[in-house]
Amino acid sequence: MAKAPLDLTSGPIGRNLLLFSLPILAGNIAQSLNGSVNAVWVGRFLGEAALTATANANNIMFFLIGSVFGFGMASTILIGQAIGARDIAQARRVVGTSATFFIGLSVIIAIAGWFMAHPLLAAMGTPAASLPLAEAYLQIIFLAMPTLYAFAFLTAALRGAGDSRTPFRFLMVSVALDIVLNPVLIFGMGPFPALGIAGSAWATLVAQTLSLAGLLLYMRHKRHTLWLGRDDMRLLKLDLTILKALVIKGVPMGLQMVLISLSVILLMTMVNQYGTDTGAGYGAALQLWNYLQMPAMAIGAACSTMAAQNVGAQRWDRVRGTARQGVLFNFLLTGALILPLVLFDRQLLALFLPPASEALDIARHLNHVVIGSFLFFGVSFVISGVVRSTGAVIPPLLILAGSLWGVRVPFAELLQPYWGADAIWWSFPVSSLVSMLLSLAYYRWGGWRKATMIGKPSHAEELATPSEIPACPPSPVADPDAALESAPPR
Numbered sequence: 001m002a003k004a005p006l007d008l009t010s011g012p013i014g015r016n017l018l019l020f021s022l023p024i025l026a027g028n029i030a031q032s033l034n035g036s037v038n039a040v041w042v043g044r045f046l047g048e049a050a051l052t053a054t055a056n057a058n059n060i061m062f063f064l065i066g067s068v069f070g071f072g073m074a075s076t077i078l079i080g081q082a083i084g085a086r087d088i089a090q091a092r093r094v095v096g097t098s099a100t101f102f103i104g105l106s107v108i109i110a111i112a113g114w115f116m117a118h119p120l121l122a123a124m125g126t127p128a129a130s131l132p133l134a135e136a137y138l139q140i141i142f143l144a145m146p147t148l149y150a151f152a153f154l155t156a157a158l159r160g161a162g163d164s165r166t167p168f169r170f171l172m173v174s175v176a177l178d179i180v181l182n183p184v185l186i187f188g189m190g191p192f193p194a195l196g197i198a199g200s201a202w203a204t205l206v207a208q209t210l211s212l213a214g215l216l217l218y219m220r221h222k223r224h225t226l227w228l229g230r231d232d233m234r235l236l237k238l239d240l241t242i243l244k245a246l247v248i249k250g251v252p253m254g255l256q257m258v259l260i261s262l263s264v265i266l267l268m269t270m271v272n273q274y275g276t277d278t279g280a281g282y283g284a285a286l287q288l289w290n291y292l293q294m295p296a297m298a299i300g301a302a303c304s305t306m307a308a309q310n311v312g313a314q315r316w317d318r319v320r321g322t323a324r325q326g327v328l329f330n331f332l333l334t335g336a337l338i339l340p341l342v343l344f345d346r347q348l349l350a351l352f353l354p355p356a357s358e359a360l361d362i363a364r365h366l367n368h369v370v371i372g373s374f375l376f377f378g379v380s381f382v383i384s385g386v387v388r389s390t391g392a393v394i395p396p397l398l399i400l401a402g403s404l405w406g407v408r409v410p411f412a413e414l415l416q417p418y419w420g421a422d423a424i425w426w427s428f429p430v431s432s433l434v435s436m437l438l439s440l441a442y443y444r445w446g447g448w449r450k451a452t453m454i455g456k457p458s459h460a461e462e463l464a465t466p467s468e469i470p471a472c473p474p475s476p477v478a479d480p481d482a483a484l485e486s487a488p489p490r
Helices: 013-046 048-067 069-084 089-125 129-143 145-160 165-189 197-222 228-234 240-272 277-313 316-343 345-349 359-370 373-388 393-420 422-445
Strands: none
Touching: 013 048, 013 165, 013 197, 013 277, 013 316, 048 089, 048 129, 048 145, 048 197, 048 240, 048 277, 069 089, 069 145, 069 240, 089 129, 089 145, 089 228, 089 240, 089 316, 129 145, 129 197, 145 165, 145 197, 145 277, 165 197, 197 393, 240 277, 240 422, 277 316, 277 345, 277 359, 277 373, 316 345, 316 359, 316 373, 345 359, 359 422, 373 393, 373 422, 393 422
């Protein structure tokens, strides 16, 4: 029997939000641990040049994943709204169209990226000592893009249906395999040759492929609601209405991640100008910052799904409650991580750098400057997740663009002649504060409640009788109580 989606439109908001977000958080932490363990192998045993190489290559990988982030989020919201409206048929149509779209896009990116690896890294100003290493690593990462994209899409779809546990289980399989395979393929063990830094990328490719295969087999075996079997192949045909929503709503959300990744790449280019030690220190600090982002990203993803289901069910009181609880959990969880990452930063940063490295003091200094900004980042991420659940995707994009490219990048660029590298580090808290304030203002006074995600379905002619389930959920309407809403979350 098919596994029923989880209902996030009833029950205690705080409890359900926390329970739904915990597998996401655990998965994010596991991914960060995976990246950190890999960085230990690369940085401690292959040296600073290799660590700088992976930092540069991973920025491009983040850009690639971020470029399809919007389409995945659009799928999550469309599925969430359909589930909230009790329209399982529409949710499955979204899955079919999204799967076809993702597969085609990932293959194109993989082929193009293989040939573009060197020019991209060179354009970033990757240090000469690190460039060949970064290219060898990045080319294999491009080959992994189809499986990475497919897994990300299935994760988004399952979360939209209220299932965060299944993706977590198979993410753990991928992480475990990646950790085990890294030293095996880097240094060569048993029948496997020593591949150096490329071995770390091959470990990611193999682990992700096996995990994806396991997830697909599991969904088939359990007859999951969103599983498309042999009899459902017609659903893989592109539904133009759904495809239009994926593109129109997904592109602005994807542009948010693109803007983030481009700013990170530009800042990395600035950092590279200060030499290998500063680049390695920045790369080591990034490993710690990954953990600081995890609570906000998990809670934001959970808020987006919960809000989308409640938008589909027209439960605006629960949408408001989701936003309030999400902001509260962000402060509690992110704040709980900041303290140990400050108190024990020397010991933690030393895991990623060779003993007596000059990069260690650089990493500690920039960490102390930047770390507090993740509280502000968390509020923005949670609020954006809630307002996007209706289809309001342009204002969060404009807020992000203004805070990054109107504040962070100019701040770092213009003040470097006076502050040196400190201008780069201080640009983080300044821009994050601006983003938080603008996000809260839009949540309180913006028109996001009136937004819609999808128009009239292209299959409307199939709806022969009123007794059939509607093809799509009712369009979200303005919250009649919005004007009476108290102060925004703090």
